[in-house]
Amino acid sequence: MSDPRLTPDPALATQNRPAQVAVPVADLCRRPDGPRDRQVLFGEPLTVLHEASGWAYVQAEKDGYCGHVRQSALTAPRKATHRVSVPATHAYARADLKSPDLLSLSFGSLVTVTAETKDFAETPQGHIPRVHLAPVDARQTDPAQVAALFLGTPYLWGGNSRWGIDCSGLVQAALLACGIPCPGDSDQQETTVGAPVSSDYQRNDLLFWKGHVALVVDAETMIHANAHAMAVRYENIADAIARIEAGGDGPVTAHRRLGA
Structure with missing residues (x-):
């Protein structure tokens, strides 16, 4: 089916x-x-x-x-030239940080730059600080570092932005920013991203539970958007495994490694 x-x-x-x-x-x-x-x-x-x-x-x-x-x-579509590469940014009425802000944009948003000054990129939506943008084809190399941009972001079921994000949205944002294909939901990610491993935890491994996913930061720490904290947080892996199972959501269902 x-x-x-x-x-x-x-x-x-x-x-x-x-x-x-x-x-x-x-x-x-x-x-x-x-x-x-x-x-x-x-x-x-x-x-x-x-x-x-x-x-x-x-x-x-x-x-x-x-x-x-x-x-x-x-x-109607317009060819994008840049993407927002910081947690969030504003488009201003003029190339002046004191001018009115016209639009707020989350990490990963795509824009079309039509002209540039020393500090700002002009777009049809307004002037965006150049330091907040990266070329549309630029790729980052460390998903865990990208995920850290969302620390403190409120948890939102189905969310994909700095204004609210869920576990699979966080993982997808981090992987896509690094040029790694990634579907939107955790059950899809569990069967398509990386390959199963049974060794120690390494940075950028993925840990899955029923309906949940987290990204490994180091051998003892993971980052995830979770309803327990209602935000994106770091958490000790062993503590999270025990907490989630004690809460009735079961054990880890998969441990997968990018490029394995």
Whole structure:
């Protein structure tokens, strides 16, 4: 049986129109007005498969995830040149940090730079500090370091941004920033990212529980977005394993290593 998260509904796939996200963050819902499954960020490319009653049924380019977003959150595609490489940034009315801020953007958002000054990059949305951007094809090399950018971010089920993120959203943001393909949900990540290992924990290993995933920082520490702290936090691995099992969510179900 096909996974409806990754396989477009043939009854709804009546269009094939490129678009991109035009708001800082948009919910990707299971059905119109339904529960949030994931989120998509400003500038992310999508394929619109169907439109009705103010909603668009789309498939995200970054991971193939399908869902419904509000039509008002979409616009015609524009070629991105840069991505936000810090936890969050602002687009200002002028190349002046004291000018009004027009838009807030999360890590990973995609923008089109049309001109540059000494300190700012001009985009159709406003002027963004150059130090907050990286070329769109630039890749980082350490997922755990990327995940650390989100420390303190509030936990949000299905969240993918600095304003709120969940366990699989954190792992996906960290891996995609390093050029490593990664699906959106933890059960998908558990079967497709890396390979099983049974040795000691190494930096950037992934630990899975039923419905949860964490990224190893060192032999004793992991980082994860979790409902226990309601935020992205570091946690001792042994303590987390004991706490999660005592809480009724069971033991570790997989230990996987990137590049193994």
